Structure formats: C-alpha cells, structure tokens
Amino acid sequence: MIHDVEVAGAGMHPFGRHPDRSLKDLARIAIVNALDDAGLRLADLDAVYSANSLAGLLGGQEQIRGQTVVRDLGLEGVPVVNVENACASGSTAFREAVTAVRAGTSRIALVVGHEKMYVDDRNASLEALRSASDLEVTTGMGLQFTAIYAMRLQARLAEGSLTLDDLARATVKSHAAGARNPDAQHRREFTSEDVLAARKIADPLTLPMCSSVCDGAAAVIVAHRDAIDSAGRPRVRVRASALGTGTSTDDTEVAVAVSRRAYEQSGIGPGDIEVLEVHDAMAPGELLYYEHLGLCERGQAGELLRRGVTDLGGKQPVNPSGGLCSRGHPVGATGVAQLAELTWQLRGQAGARQVEHARTALAQNSGGWADGDSAVCAVHILESAS
Amino acid sequence: MILPTVDTAGSQLSTGRHRLDPDTGTLLGSGCAECGWISWPPRAGCPRCHSMQVDPVTLPTSGIAHTWTRVWVPIEGIAPPYDLAVVLLDEVRVFAHLLGVGDRFDTPAPVRLEIGTAEDRPRFWFVPV
Numbered sequence: 001m002i003h004d005v006e007v008a009g010a011g012m013h014p015f016g017r018h019p020d021r022s023l024k025d026l027a028r029i030a031i032v033n034a035l036d037d038a039g040l041r042l043a044d045l046d047a048v049y050s051a052n053s054l055a056g057l058l059g060g061q062e063q064i065r066g067q068t069v070v071r072d073l074g075l076e077g078v079p080v081v082n083v084e085n086a087c088a089s090g091s092t093a094f095r096e097a098v099t100a101v102r103a104g105t106s107r108i109a110l111v112v113g114h115e116k117m118y119v120d121d122r123n124a125s126l127e128a129l130r131s132a133s134d135l136e137v138t139t140g141m142g143l144q145f146t147a148i149y150a151m152r153l154q155a156r157l158a159e160g161s162l163t164l165d166d167l168a169r170a171t172v173k174s175h176a177a178g179a180r181n182p183d184a185q186h187r188r189e190f191t192s193e194d195v196l197a198a199r200k201i202a203d204p205l206t207l208p209m210c211s212s213v214c215d216g217a218a219a220v221i222v223a224h225r226d227a228i229d230s231a232g233r234p235r236v237r238v239r240a241s242a243l244g245t246g247t248s249t250d251d252t253e254v255a256v257a258v259s260r261r262a263y264e265q266s267g268i269g270p271g272d273i274e275v276l277e278v279h280d281a282m283a284p285g286e287l288l289y290y291e292h293l294g295l296c297e298r299g300q301a302g303e304l305l306r307r308g309v310t311d312l313g314g315k316q317p318v319n320p321s322g323g324l325c326s327r328g329h330p331v332g333a334t335g336v337a338q339l340a341e342l343t344w345q346l347r348g349q350a351g352a353r354q355v356e357h358a359r360t361a362l363a364q365n366s367g368g369w370a371d372g373d374s375a376v377c378a379v380h381i382l383e384s385a386s
Numbered sequence: 387m388i389l390p391t392v393d394t395a396g397s398q399l400s401t402g403r404h405r406l407d408p409d410t411g412t413l414l415g416s417g418c419a420e421c422g423w424i425s426w427p428p429r430a431g432c433p434r435c436h437s438m439q440v441d442p443v444t445l446p447t448s449g450i451a452h453t454w455t456r457v458w459v460p461i462e463g464i465a466p467p468y469d470l471a472v473v474l475l476d477e478v479r480v481f482a483h484l485l486g487v488g489d490r491f492d493t494p495a496p497v498r499l500e501i502g503t504a505e506d507r508p509r510f511w512f513v514p515v
Contacts, residue, residue: 150455
C-alpha cells in the first residue's frame with residue numbers, strides 16, 4: 001500500500017551562492033538535518049537515492065556522485081542509486097524511494113538532491129542546462145529554458161488569456177514568498193513596476209521572473225510507517241506518486257496527463273489540494289500549471305491569481321516556499337526541496353510562510369525539453385496522517 | 387564550451403538521419419507507412435501506432451509562427467538579441483530561428499522556410515511572409 005509510505009524527515013542546506021561549500025558539504029548538511037528531523041541515525045538507512053544533474057558536466061564527477069557524497073559522511077554498504085532526470089531528478093529519486101519502500105526492498109531510504117551550479121565560468125552552467133534537450137536536434141539553435149517558457153507565455157499574451165500584469169503579479173508573489181523563507185536564494189521583494197522594468201532575458205520575461213544559477217541541497221527520509229517510531233511526531237504520508245514523459249501525438253501537456261494519474265491514485269481531485277509546490281522555473285510559469293494541474297479551467301489562471309486563491313492566505317496557496325524562481329533552482333535538489341517544504345507545511349512547521357490547516361499537498365516537478373513539452377514530469381500528493 | 391557547438395551530424399553520436407534536403411530547400415520529417423503520422427525531427431519509429439516502417443517525408447516550406455520570443459542572453463556564441471519561434475508546418479511543430487521580423491511581430495503569423503549553406507549555424511530559419 002502506498003499509504004504505508006511516509007516522509008519521516010526533511011532537511012535542507014540553504015539555497016544560494018556558497019563558494020566555500022563543496023557538493024559534499026551541501027549534501028552533508030541537508031542529510032544531517034533530515035536525519036535529525038526524523039530522529040534517525042545513518043545506521044538506520046538501508047538505501048540511498050541520490051539526485052544530481054550537472055556535477056558531471058560542471059565538475060567531471062560522473063557515475064558515482066551519490067556514493068561520493070554519502071561516503072564522505074561515513075555511510076557505506078547500503079545500495080546507492082544515482083538518479084538523473086533533468087530538473088525532475090529530485091522528484092524521480094523520491095519516487096524510486098517510495099517504490100522501494102512500497103515493494104518492501106527498503107524500510108528506511110534517504111533521498112538527497114544536491115547541485116552546485118556556481119562555477120568559475122557562468123556560461124558553463126547555461127551550457128550544461130542546454131543538455132536537457134536532444135542535442136542532435138537543438139545544437140546550434142541557441143536553445144535556452146528561459147526562451148521555452150517565454151514562448152509559452154508569449155502565446156498566451158497574444159491570445160489575450162494572460163496579461164503582462166498577470167506575469168508581473170505572479171513574480172511579485174513569488175518573491176514575497178521567498179522573502180519569508182530563510183532557506184531561499186532570493187529574499188528581496190519586488191513591485192510589479194520593478195519586475196517589468198528589469199533587464200530583459202527573453203521577451204516577455206525579465207530577470208526577476210527567472211530562476212538563476214544556484215547551489216544547494218535537500219534531503220528527505222522515506223520510510224515504511226512500521227519502521228519508524230512516530231510517537232508524538234506529526235506524520236506525513238505519500239498518497240500518490242506519478243511520473244511521465246511528454247507525448248507529441250496529442251495536445252495534452254505532460255503535466256496534465258501525469259497529474260490526472262496522481263489524482264486517480266489518490267482518489268482526490270484538484271479541488272481537495274490545500275497547498276502546492278509547482279515547477280516555476282520562471283515565476284509566471286506557475287500560471288500555466290494552475291491550468292495543467294486542474295486548479296482552474298483553461299484561460300482562467302490570471303483570474304485565479306487576481307482573486308488571491310493561490311496567495312499564501314488563499315484557499316489553495318501555490319509555492320509558499322518562493323518556488324524555483326525565488327527559493328532557487330539547484331537542478332538536482334529542486335524536486336526534493338519541494339517535498340521537504342510540503343512536509344513542513346503539512347506538519348505546521350513552515351514558520352512565517354505557514355499555510356493554515358493544510359492537510360493535503362501536491363508537488364509538481366518537470367524537466368527537460370522534447371518536441372515542445374517537458375521531457376519529464378513528476379507529481380506527488382502528500383497528506384497529513386496525524 | 388562543454389557541449390558540442392556544431393551539428394553532430396556525421397559524428398558517431400548522430401543517427402545520421404537527414405533533417406533537411408538542401409537541393410529542394412525543404413525540411414525532412416519521418417512519415418509512418420502504417421498510420422501516416424509525421425514526426426519532426428525524423429524518428430526511427432512512429433509515436434502514434436509504434437510502427438517502425440517510417441520514411442523520409444518533405445515538410446511544407448510555409449506555415450504559421452505559433453509563438454516567438456526575442457532572446458537577450460548569449461549562448462552557444464550566438465550574439466543577442468536573436469529570435470526563436472515555434473512554427474506549425476501543417477500539424478508538425480518546428481522549433482527554429484526567426485529572421486527579419488523587426489521590432490514588432492504578432493503571432494500567429496505566416497512564415498516561410500529558408501535554408502542556409504553547409505557552413506551556416508543554424509542551418510535553417512523562418513522569415514515572415
């Protein structure tokens with residue numbers, strides 16, 4: 001039963017620029033925080049799922065990135081699986097851990113996502129991100145993920161179903177949330193005027209609308225409920241885990257298809273979700289996901305935002321952490337950070353950004369680009385089990 | 387640069403599948419011999435019926451720019467600003483550069499294909515009609 005699978009602990013290394021920290025340092029701190037949070041020790045872990053996307057391209061460390069990270073901490077012997085699935089690596093690693101615990105091959109698994117994108121040559125980081133597309137197709141094209149989101153949004157501006165003001169408003173919301181999150185990379189608030197007047201990146205996107213290069217790590221402990229002593233602790237269980245890849249033969253976006261699967265698994269619908277973390281690599285991108293995830297009808301995202309439904313104090317708050325744009329997007333760590341955030345939200349431990357009385361939560365993490373849509377999408381639904 | 391900056395066509399990493407026909411000035415997709423589905427870029431199999439009987443097919447040279455963006459940040463040594471578009475050639479979506487649109491361009495809008503020389507990067511692009 002998937003309902004037997006719980007998130008027993010969560011931890012982060014703050015996202016941002018950390019020139020004095022190696023990848024091992026970032027991951028170690030997130031892992032230690034997650035273990036402390038769960039009241040567990042390294043010796044309790046029987047499996048590791050490690051997510052990282054760029055350390056191979058940016059540092060040359062390929063093949064055993066997870067082993068290098070956990071062995072530095074003193075963890076040996078257990079199976080370590082290295083997961084790489086573009087910007088959805090973290091949620092894919094989480095799904096693997098959930099699957100293992102469900103299947104009984106693991107009782108207590110560590111999921112850790114870690115990434116260090118600040119390197120001497122900033123251009124190298126942009127180049128490395130480009131490899132989340134089919135290079136045989138895109139090389140020489142000047143493909144950038146900012147441009148991909150920009151074209152999706154530009155189409156919506158052209159048809160009149162979103163306005164520039166909506167895009168700015170979503171960005172202001174993102175940064176307001178990031179400002180409340182001590183683990184966020186960007187903690188400065190913006191006005192709509194600031195956002196629209198900022199440096200252009202890819203029309204209609206400006207700099208504050210876009211996630212940036214970032215260092216960071218996040219970890220969660222996935223466990224069978226019988227394997228941990230939860231007495232006195234708030235409990236969070238996994239209600240759905242869905243993963244998919246885009247299709248080119250119909251117009252259904254991958255986030256639509258995968259979230260439908262997650263809703264079917266969970267037996268609840270989009271109207272029942274009380275807090276969400278969505279993949280806003282560019283802040284206004286969250287508007288598109290309101291529609292893909294079924295929070296509103298097609299073309300109604302701007303209205304949902306303007307009505308405040310997705311604000312921190314609204315009925316269905318989206319990205320209380322600040323999301324990818326403001327919390328930061330260290331690629332391999334992002335999906336795990338979403339799940340850590342939702343764990344804290346469901347336990348009532350999210351501090352100044354706490355969503356009141358949230359009992360069901362959804363994380364959507366997408367990655368890569370293939371034939372016009374994301375190459376991967378993962379959707380998880382968590383719920384308070386206390 | 388840590389990734390290849392030129393077409394990998396002809397390298398050992400390439401499928402070796404031709405994506406354009408410089409003689410006729412057209413893009414080449416793959417057409418399914420079973421169900422007729424056309425893919426761009428060309429593939430070894432059909433994503434709709436899973437037949438592996440696919441053949442090169444010539445795509446139309448005129449279509450509709452569905453959406454576009456002007457990019458202001460350099461990558462791959464391409465000097466900004468440069469313009470990117472998603473173009474619909476009948477039902478087939480093609481991601482490509484857009485040239486000659488000036489300061490104002492409203493999509494959807496009709497465009498046509500141009501193909502450069504073997505030395506040009508990118509090898510093809512679209513221009514407004």
